[in-house]
Amino acid sequence: MSNSYAQPILRTANLSEGLRIVEQLLGIADTSELEIDVDVQVSSTPSLSTLMELLPNADWWAKGDSDGSKEYGDDPTAHLPIRMRGWAMSPDIVEPFIKSLGDSPAAVRWDFEGWPEAPEVGLGYGGSRGSFVTLCVNARDLDLEKPATDHTVFVHVKQVEAKRAPWLATQVGLTVIGDLEMAPY
Known part of the structure; x- marks a missing residue:
């Protein structure tokens, strides 16, 4: 499995x-x-409780100096702040997940079969490898290392199809607003 490459096309407070x-x-x-993948940095017990109910099978691990994780059967409340990640979920998870975040930095990634042909830039159908959309909530980057009060939409493409990202942006009336970068997962 190879990583996709992502490019931001929208940053908004809305x-x-x-x-x-x-x-x-x-x-x-x-x-x-x-399918939907989610990723969130959790710093408070109330947020953690809500997210643990919503994502009971999510992986989690401690951030910073602590070394707790789900893998070792640790109690996540004893290891805040933590990072949680859920994989291959139903699209129905998006709305309750976003409502549960508060001001926690998070990402929702839509994983699908492929992008359409882009003949204007010489590209055929873009298969499932590298075809994603990510909405970073309260964050400006895919790694969730740059917390923000706004939200960023990224389109993901294969590196060899980098021309597809600006083409996708134009399909929704936008332009790219940053560099193409390797996605973390």
């Missing part, structure tokens, strides 16, 4: 606007198979 752009992108993608 979360609904970010979700609207994601929906537009999904509208042109092949979503015959669609």
Whole structure:
């Protein structure tokens, strides 16, 4: 499995606007198979409780000097702040996940079958490898290391199809707003 490459196309304080752009992108993608991955940095017990109920099977590990993790059967409340990650979930998870975040930095990634042909830039159908959309909530980067009060939408493509990212942005009335970078997962 190789990493995708991601490029930001929207930064907004309006979360609904970010979700609207994601929906537009999904509208042109092949979503015959669609799953959701989530990633969140959790610093408070109330947020953790809500997220643990919502994502009971999520992996988690301590951030900073602590070394606790789900793998060792540790209690996550004893190891805050933690990072939680859930894989291959139903799209129904998106709304309750976002509502549970508060100001925690998080990412929602839509994983689907592929991007459409982009003949204007010489590209055929973009298969499932490298075809994602990520909405970073309360963060400006895919690693969730740059907390923010705004939200960023990234399109993911194969590195050899880098021209597809600006093409995708134009399909939803936008332009790229940053560099193409390797996605962390």
